Amino acid sequence: MTDSATPSRPDLLDYEPEAALALLQAWMAERGEPGYRAGQVFGRLWQRPVGSFEAMSELPKALREALAQSFRVTSLELAARQRSADGTEKFLFRLHDGQFIETVAIPDGDRMTFCISSQAGCALQCAFCATGAMGFQRNLQPSEIAGQVRALRMLTPPIIPTNIVFMGMGEPLMNWKSVGPTLTLLNDPRALGIGARHITISTVGVLPGIVALSERPEQFRLAISIHAPSDALRKTLMPVNTKYPLADVIAAARAFDRRVTFEYVMLGGVNDQPEHAAQRAQLARECRAFVNLIPLHPGGSMGFTPTPAAVITAFAKALRTRGVETAVRRSRGLDIAAACGQLRTERLGRRAPVAPEIDGEVHVA
């Protein structure tokens, strides 16, 4: 690919709007081009996105060629697309160095939530997570994180998100260097223009990252994966608890100046007993946190069993009676292995195109 052959050309999609415009303006000025050309190019990055300079047909051909010699606009390569019977769609992208990442688009009434990836693989090895099992490959660039949203907007017909959750592959707060600028790209009206309250960062509780997020003036939302009400249990499920113990994570949640959501994946017989609900409620009350109970996605379950629906309902009730606002998440995309990490695992395990699922439809690009 020409893009990886000359990596020294800056990728315009890695820059926040201010910086991308400045870069383009300086470049145009140097060539004696009118200033409005910078805005024309910039408009084709996020708002009316195209896959290459070549496709910016409103620009003179020579200018398009010169731009392509100086800059890149990396488009993610769609490797597979799967649609679930419930409307959830899952996308597998191949990056320039052969890594694969996943994005899930989840329709719900008039909402369209994109679940995006921030790293290729993940270093955290949570016991029940398919991404954790594959290990860490590398951090993604802003062009590869916000680029997932761009790629779905470039489909025919386009898919436009109303909400973004960083709940795909990876730990976003261990890649703050890219996630910080990505948040700007997602939120800035000159780029993707998604309201900050509609963008949620999900983390295992990386403390310096929580501080960095709280220093942002925008109202981005924070979700923390708690999954256990005690250190002893949390350590067995989430090795990162040794580095960032529960008490410190709870303190960080309390210090965060906006309302926090606690994620709690329900693991049959492990963290779903009445005493867990009581401890859980205590922690949530301390931080005025909202609790999301997540049914275990069996595809990535690694020997765990999902908590029966009736037990989840009872657990939710036990939290609510103790004054904790609680929601039970619905599992989506069960028939297309939409639990994080699964599609990539299938691809790397078999190399062959993903086979059609019973209720699903598969397109391999």
Ligand code: SAH
């Ligand atoms: N690293 C971040 C974001 C990615 S995971 C974090 O851990 O929060 C997004 C959410 O999916 C986390 O709450 C994670 O614990 C949860 N998850 C992982 N595997 C799951 C599975 N098999 N079933 C249900 N939820 C799962």
